[in-house]
Amino acid sequence: MKFxxxxxxxxxxxxxxxxxxxxxxxxxxxxxxxxxxxxxSSGYFDFLDRTPDGKDVSAPLDAVDLxxxxxxxxxxxxxxxxxxxxxxxxxxxxxGIMLEGDPCRNGFRIxxxxxxxRTWLALDDxxxxxxxxxxxxxxxxxxxxxxxxxxxxxxxxxxxxxxTVCTTSILRLEEMERIRKNPSEMRAVNIARVLERRxxxxxxxxxxxxxAGDADAILLPAVFxxxxxxxxxxxxxxxxxxxxxxxxxxxxxxxxxxxxxxxxGFEAAGGVFLQGDTACGAEMDGSHVTxxxxxxxxxxxxxxxxxxxxxxxxxxxxxxxxxxHIVENVFGLDTDxxxxxxxxxxxxxxxxxxxxxxxxxxxxxxxxIKGGGTIDNLYAAxxxxxxxxxxxxxxxxxxxxxSAFSVADTILSENA
Amino acid sequence: xxxxxxxxxxxxxxxxxxxTVCTVYCPVVPVNPEYPGPKQAGPDGERLRLKKGIFFxxxxxxxxxxxxxxxxxxxxxRIGDIIQxxxxxxxxxxxxxxxxxxxxxxxxxxxxxxxxxVVNTTLRIKPVKQIMDGVLKIDHRRTFxxxxxxxxxxxxxxEAAARxxxxxxxxxxxxxxxxxxxxxxxxxxxxxxxxxxxxxxxLLDGEKCCGVALISNGMIDQATRNAKTNVRIMSExxxxxxxxxxxxSSCSFTLRDEYPHLLGxxxxxxxxxxxxxxxxxxxxxxxxxxxxxxxxxFKARIAYHVPCHMEKLGxxxxxxxxxxxxxGVEFTVLxxxxxxxxxxxxxxxxxxxxxxAIGKPLFDQIKxxxxxxxACDCETCKWQIEMSTGYKVMNPxxxxxxxxxx
Numbered sequence: 012m013k014f015x016x017x018x019x020x021x022x023x024x025x026x027x028x029x030x031x032x033x034x035x036x037x038x039x040x041x042x043x044x045x046x047x048x049x050x051x052s053s054g055y056f057d058f059l060d061r062t063p064d065g066k067d068v069s070a071p072l073d074a075v076d077l078x079x080x081x082x083x084x085x086x087x088x089x090x091x092x093x094x095x096x097x098x099x100x101x102x103x104x105x106x107g108i109m110l111e112g113d114p115c116r117n118g119f120r121i122x123x124x125x126x127x128x129r130t131w132l133a134l135d136d137x138x139x140x141x142x143x144x145x146x147x148x149x150x151x152x153x154x155x156x157x158x159x160x161x162x163x164x165x166x167x168x169x170x171x172x173x174x175t176v177c178t179t180s181i182l183r184l185e186e187m188e189r190i191r192k193n194p195s196e197m198r199a200v201n202i203a204r205v206l207e208r209r210x211x212x213x214x215x216x217x218x219x220x221x222x223a224g225d226a227d228a229i230l231l232p233a234v235f236x237x238x239x240x241x242x243x244x245x246x247x248x249x250x251x252x253x254x255x256x257x258x259x260x261x262x263x264x265x266x267x268x269x270x271x272x273x274x275x276g277f278e279a280a281g282g283v284f285l286q287g288d289t290a291c292g293a294e295m296d297g298s299h300v301t302x303x304x305x306x307x308x309x310x311x312x313x314x315x316x317x318x319x320x321x322x323x324x325x326x327x328x329x330x331x332x333x334x335x336h337i338v339e340n341v342f343g344l345d346t347d348x349x350x351x352x353x354x355x356x357x358x359x360x361x362x363x364x365x366x367x368x369x370x371x372x373x374x375x376x377x378x379x380i381k382g383g384g385t386i387d388n389l390y391a392a393x394x395x396x397x398x399x400x401x402x403x404x405x406x407x408x409x410x411x412x413x414s415a416f417s418v419a420d421t422i423l424s425e426n427a
Numbered sequence: 428x429x430x431x432x433x434x435x436x437x438x439x440x441x442x443x444x445x446x447t448v449c450t451v452y453c454p455v456v457p458v459n460p461e462y463p464g465p466k467q468a469g470p471d472g473e474r475l476r477l478k479k480g481i482f483f484x485x486x487x488x489x490x491x492x493x494x495x496x497x498x499x500x501x502x503x504x505r506i507g508d509i510i511q512x513x514x515x516x517x518x519x520x521x522x523x524x525x526x527x528x529x530x531x532x533x534x535x536x537x538x539x540x541x542x543x544x545v546v547n548t549t550l551r552i553k554p555v556k557q558i559m560d561g562v563l564k565i566d567h568r569r570t571f572x573x574x575x576x577x578x579x580x581x582x583x584x585x586e587a588a589a590r591x592x593x594x595x596x597x598x599x600x601x602x603x604x605x606x607x608x609x610x611x612x613x614x615x616x617x618x619x620x621x622x623x624x625x626x627x628x629x630l631l632d633g634e635k636c637c638g639v640a641l642i643s644n645g646m647i648d649q650a651t652r653n654a655k656t657n658v659r660i661m662s663e664x665x666x667x668x669x670x671x672x673x674x675x676s677s678c679s680f681t682l683r684d685e686y687p688h689l690l691g692x693x694x695x696x697x698x699x700x701x702x703x704x705x706x707x708x709x710x711x712x713x714x715x716x717x718x719x720x721x722x723x724x725f726k727a728r729i730a731y732h733v734p735c736h737m738e739k740l741g742x743x744x745x746x747x748x749x750x751x752x753x754x755g756v757e758f759t760v761l762x763x764x765x766x767x768x769x770x771x772x773x774x775x776x777x778x779x780x781x782x783x784a785i786g787k788p789l790f791d792q793i794k795x796x797x798x799x800x801x802a803c804d805c806e807t808c809k810w811q812i813e814m815s816t817g818y819k820v821m822n823p824x825x826x827x828x829x830x831x832x833x
Contacts, residue, residue, distance in 0.1 A: 288741045
């Protein structure tokens with residue numbers, strides 16, 4: 012089966028890359044083994060929260076100069092990154108995803124434990140805060156009765172320690188009783204399915220009206236809007252108060268909605284999404300990839316002019332760690348992990364874990380390297396890239412989106 | 428490293444990292460709170476069951492075996508297999524008469540086709556449906572598939588077998604119970620398409636029901652016997668045929684994956700050559716070794732529903748590409764949703780409501796698109812969609828046959 016570009020990996024990076032190429036008229040296929048890390052999304056995209064040496068970052072674009080030359084952002088370069096940052100909201104808007112926040116400046120988000128952490132842009136229904144302190148004096152924190160993946164007491168404790176007056180309350184909805192019968196499935200997505208019925212949402216809003224009192228704002232678990240966002244605005248309007256959604260334990264309602272919209276956008280543009288299939292059996296002719304196979308396709312080959320590796324890191328099985336080395340699983344590419352295992356990790360659990368930064372080596376255009384030589388038509392995007400520590404630096408989504416933009420643009424310019 | 432290898436079970440439940448992604452894609456969870464969900468029923472429950480079988484929970488019967496959890500799992504855990512294997516290993520409930528009747532598609536079909544007009548009329552009479560509902564607990568709201576008066580096999584022997592031998596190349600056709608007893612036209616369509624591609628069709632020597640319904644109704648011994656026979660006859664057929672092709676996604680899926688995973692029947696010698704006709708035809712056309720000539724005036728607006736087992740096989744794209752290839756076809760792929768029937772599941776009185784609730788998003792979408800007909804590779808999806816929406820459903824192979832130039 013022939014395509015212009017084949018992308019391995021259907022997460023944020025693979026979908027963004029595929030969408031950009033497909034919109035520009037290239038015929039793309041995405042091979043996706045299992046669902047992606049978007050299902051664990053916090054509801055926010057981070058660009059660069061701190062530098063590799065630990066300095067907090069307010070303006071990510073200004074901090075790019077401080078990064079090592081192997082960092083994906085250094086390879087893209089400040090000029091292009093600036094243009095990409097300015098374009099990002101429009102890009103996502105194209106498939107109905109409205110991002111909130113200033114694309115050139117970091118803001119803050121409320122974490123599920125009630126702390127304020129740096130972030131960049133918010134997915135629909137989440138809000139970006141200007142400072143790391145709670146903007147409200149009195150806050151009501153509401154949970155759904157029986158929902159264990161959202162802890163109001165944690166949030167209240169953290170906010171109160173910084174002077175915000177908090178009350179907590181529980182929404183009792185008889186419509187939830189059915190799913191409460193099964194506590195192990197009383198999860199964000201299933202709650203969202205019940206709340207998606209407008210009469211249930213209206214009922215919840217009615218109950219909140221009674222409990223809101225003189226609170227300035229209401230914090231709610233992010234259990235609204237599995238298919239369509241907009242619940243926050245509706246609730247704010249009905250209550251006449253500020254509302255902020257706070258991430259729950261996975262599955263992430265907002266992350267899944269975003270993933271579904273990206274996938275729908277990709278397919279609507281004509282892209283082919285092969286769900287639940289695993290790429291394997293890559294074939295090379297010298298430094299050129301000639302085709303890949305897939306577990307489901309068997310002997311039917313998938314062929315394209317160019318290939319994008321967006322498999323993700325360890326969690327998504329892009330990388331596997333063996334006792335003495337770290338391998339890339341589809342092509343056996345060169346990785347930047349040192350052979351000395353002790354260097355991979357830090358014994359302080361909360362310290363910087365270097366293994367998270369490991370990934371494939373690439374040239375300045377994200378072309379992959381195997382056995383020391385550059386492969387001319389295989390690019391890498393997203394967390395499979397080495398050179399940055401998404402967890403420590405807070406640069407996971409930015410790396411995924413911008414490296415995908417960059418790779419797509421390289422492919423387009425080469426085939427112009 | 429060796430220790431690690433020895434500690435990974437066959438169904439790899441220990442690879443589960445408790446991420447809960449499977450529960451998002453289970454079609455049963457949103458509509459039936461009695462079902463513990465794929466994570467609890469699968470890898471979580473397996474830990475307990477390995478300690479002691481008494482932790483087995485009969486509510487696992489609510490699993491449709493659609494395998495959508497497996498398609499979604501980022502860690503490659505065979506969640507659906509774990510659940511079905513647990514039902515086989517620990518299930519204490521014996522299949523009822525009703526279950527045996529529904530699952531015995533082969534046995535029931537061979538009797539019913541002999542008296543098809545009587546059976547077809549009788550199964551549509553209200554009092555009969557009420558009795559079946561009351562006594563057998565087969566829901567009275569279900570429409571039963573009609574039986575044919577002549578089986579596909581007997582038609583084939585009389586009308587088609589001889590001319591198949593004029594071809595140099597052959598495939599063996601695993602027709603399954605549906606094409607044989609209910610809808611021989613599908614088999615005739617396959618013969619027409621394969622002949623147009625330059626292939627003769629042969630039957631397997633003593634094909635048995637693939638066993639998908641036997642497995643889901645707990646009739647494991649019979650399923651295993653069928654599996655062993657089918658593997659043997661497929662292997663024999665492959666000495667003179669290039670492949671064993673099916674026209675039902677669930678049959679092909681069962682032959683390829685459920686035999687080794689659930690029944691412990693080794694099919695490794697034949698598995699790579701057992702596939703759906705659409706995949707074989709796609710490969711043939713793509714390689715340029717054969718071509719099909721279509722009618723110039725063919726026109727149809729077609730919406731394609733990918734059956735769950737087709738999603739698991741990952742072959743929906745082949746059906747889609749073939750149907751799209753026909754000039755004059757306006758084509759839409761429906762959203763990935765389960766239709767709710769899951770073989771015999773939806774026929775059971777206790778499952779009717781759940782079955783229809785699961786299928787609702789799909790039915791609604793079909794009604795909005797309002798196609799000329801729906802394309803689908805699975806017969807039970809076909810019954811469910813036809814009954815619940817009123818739209819006609821055609822197998823992609825039948826669509827190809829209808830569009831072929833005369």
